[in-house]
Amino acid sequence: MKIPYSLFSRRAFLNSLIGGWLAALVAAFVGPFMKFVIPPEREPDQVSVPLADVQGLTPHVVKTFAWGNKPGLLRKTEDGGYLAFVGVCTHLDCNVTYRTEQRRFYCACHEGWYDENGLNIAGPPPSPLRRLAVSVEGDALVVRKQG
Amino acid sequence: MNAIRAWMKERLGIGAVTGFLAKKEIPRHKHTFLYYTGSLILLFLVIQIVTGVLLAVYYRPTLAEANASIARIMTEIPLGWFVRSVHSWSSTFMIAFVLVHLLGIAFTKAYRKPREASWLTGVLLLGVSLAFGFTGYLLPWDELSLSATKVGTNLPKAIPIVGPWLSHLLRAGEDVTGDTLSRFFVFHVTVLPLAILAFLCVHLFLVQRHGMSIPLKEERKQRKIPSLPFWPNFVFREAGIWLVLVGLLLTVAVIFAPGLGPQADLMAPAPEGVQPEWYFLFMFQTLKLFPARILGLNGELVAVLFMAAGLIMVFLLPFIDNRPFLKKGKVITALAWAAFAYTVVMSIWSLL
Numbered sequence: 331m332k333i334p335y336s337l338f339s340r341r342a343f344l345n346s347l348i349g350g351w352l353a354a355l356v357a358a359f360v361g362p363f364m365k366f367v368i369p370p371e372r373e374p375d376q377v378s379v380p381l382a383d384v385q386g387l388t389p390h391v392v393k394t395f396a397w398g399n400k401p402g403l404l405r406k407t408e409d410g411g412y413l414a415f416v417g418v419c420t421h422l423d424c425n426v427t428y429r430t431e432q433r434r435f436y437c438a439c440h441e442g443w444y445d446e447n448g449l450n451i452a453g454p455p456p457s458p459l460r461r462l463a464v465s466v467e468g469d470a471l472v473v474r475k476q477g
Numbered sequence: 478m479n480a481i482r483a484w485m486k487e488r489l490g491i492g493a494v495t496g497f498l499a500k501k502e503i504p505r506h507k508h509t510f511l512y513y514t515g516s517l518i519l520l521f522l523v524i525q526i527v528t529g530v531l532l533a534v535y536y537r538p539t540l541a542e543a544n545a546s547i548a549r550i551m552t553e554i555p556l557g558w559f560v561r562s563v564h565s566w567s568s569t570f571m572i573a574f575v576l577v578h579l580l581g582i583a584f585t586k587a588y589r590k591p592r593e594a595s596w597l598t599g600v601l602l603l604g605v606s607l608a609f610g611f612t613g614y615l616l617p618w619d620e621l622s623l624s625a626t627k628v629g630t631n632l633p634k635a636i637p638i639v640g641p642w643l644s645h646l647l648r649a650g651e652d653v654t655g656d657t658l659s660r661f662f663v664f665h666v667t668v669l670p671l672a673i674l675a676f677l678c679v680h681l682f683l684v685q686r687h688g689m690s691i692p693l694k695e696e697r698k699q700r701k702i703p704s705l706p707f708w709p710n711f712v713f714r715e716a717g718i719w720l721v722l723v724g725l726l727l728t729v730a731v732i733f734a735p736g737l738g739p740q741a742d743l744m745a746p747a748p749e750g751v752q753p754e755w756y757f758l759f760m761f762q763t764l765k766l767f768p769a770r771i772l773g774l775n776g777e778l779v780a781v782l783f784m785a786a787g788l789i790m791v792f793l794l795p796f797i798d799n800r801p802f803l804k805k806g807k808v809i810t811a812l813a814w815a816a817f818a819y820t821v822v823m824s825i826w827s828l829l
Contacts, residue, residue, distance in 0.1 A: 371651055419748070425744070439624055454765065
């Protein structure tokens with residue numbers, strides 16, 4: 331079919347062709363750029379803590395271990411089990427500390443409080459401390475991501 | 478000498494610039510002091526560049542060496558403590574004058590047509606200046622700077638969709654680590670300086686293009702406003718103020734040199750009394766006051782959206798208040814006072 335008139339001029343066609351090509355070229359660089367500037371994650375799959383290190387642990391005492399780049403917190407429960415948390419406040423990521431006299435976890439950045447089981451009880455934290463799974467394997471406690 | 482001058486004039490074509498500056502006039506009225514604030518920001522920017530280059534000569538942006546290299550600058554390098562102190566204090570002076578400059582323009586409605594673009598680039602310059610402060614705060618790599626950076630880089634996470642990605646981009650991953658430190662250093666010494674110079678060129682060009690704005694009150698008097706030649710009268714007056722402020726800067730830098738906390742430990746609990754730089758205190762206090770949940774929404778999200786909305790409103794002010802220049806702007810003046818009062822009250826509250 332022959333159209334009696336052109337829908338767009340030759341110039342408009344070439345401009346959009348070159349413009350589209352430039353845009354596509356720029357877009358093609360965005361992906362690799364983003365890949366480069368964000369390094370791969372380093373959260374460990376599991377961390378083992380020698381049983382010998384936790385032998386003397388009594389309930390209401392908390393031991394710190396390295397969970398990748400973050401502090402992990404380990405607590406022995408009354409019934410002899412273990413609870414482990416990522417010791418990072420769920421509000422704005424500050425490291426929390428255990429207050430033995432109050433038996434609570436405390437974040438100094440914005441005064442957030444968690445009870446012994448990691449539940450957020452006061453201050454701005456929106457959710458409980460992140461729990462990690464703990465199991466006894468041989469002569470070590472193995473801490474894993476939960477779920 | 479004259480031959481050199483003539484050669485430069487001919488080859489570089491600077492006659493246009495010098496001719497413009499020779500004819501430039503500064504209006505004289507009750508608010509003329511506001512015209513000095515811009516050049517004062519430039520003064521402190523130049524001091525920042527000089528002291529920053531000096532500090533970068535000895536600073537090492539790595540996990541193992543950052544804190545120790547600052548300690549070395551403070552204790553071993555001749556006058557190192559002084560250079561660092563001037564850099565730190567000059568940043569405070571610069572931000573303070575940026576805020577005065579901004580408020581002065583908001584109150585005198587100088588952002589109105591045709592100066593909208595000057596305002597936009599000005600707010601971008603404010604953003605870059607704050608980014609300088611934020612990235613520079615981490616570089617000493619002590620306990621306080623680590624915690625403040627953790628909080629600051631966690632904030633974008635509350636924004637839906639792009640938030641987590643933005644936080645990862647700032648932190649170089651999930652956590653604040655040595656990679657974050659290198660990244661902040663690179664931003665502080667390469668990306669942000671290029672950005673500030675680029676925006677500054679546009680800003681200064683626009684200021685010359687549109688000329689000095691005359692406050693509403695004076696304009697409404699409908700009389701001829703007296704003026705002062707830019708060169709040499711205004712420049713000499715400016716130079717006097719520069720001298721006084723440089724003296725003040727050096728004095729506070731000598732008397733109140735900044736300290737250096739113990740090296741940051743990624744595993745240690747956050748120290749008591751975590752605080753950002755003074756110009757972020759009002760945001761810090763706002764975050765502290767918002768409860769965990771508001772009307773079923775995440776409190777942090779509400780707080781971040783609240784602050785983001787405020788910033789966007791400041792940025793778009795010339796388009797929100799787009800009335801002709803000669804109209805009064807009581808609402809905007811009241812809002813500017815309210816924002817100013819909010820910032821001051823929140824900042825003081827956070828120090829109590």
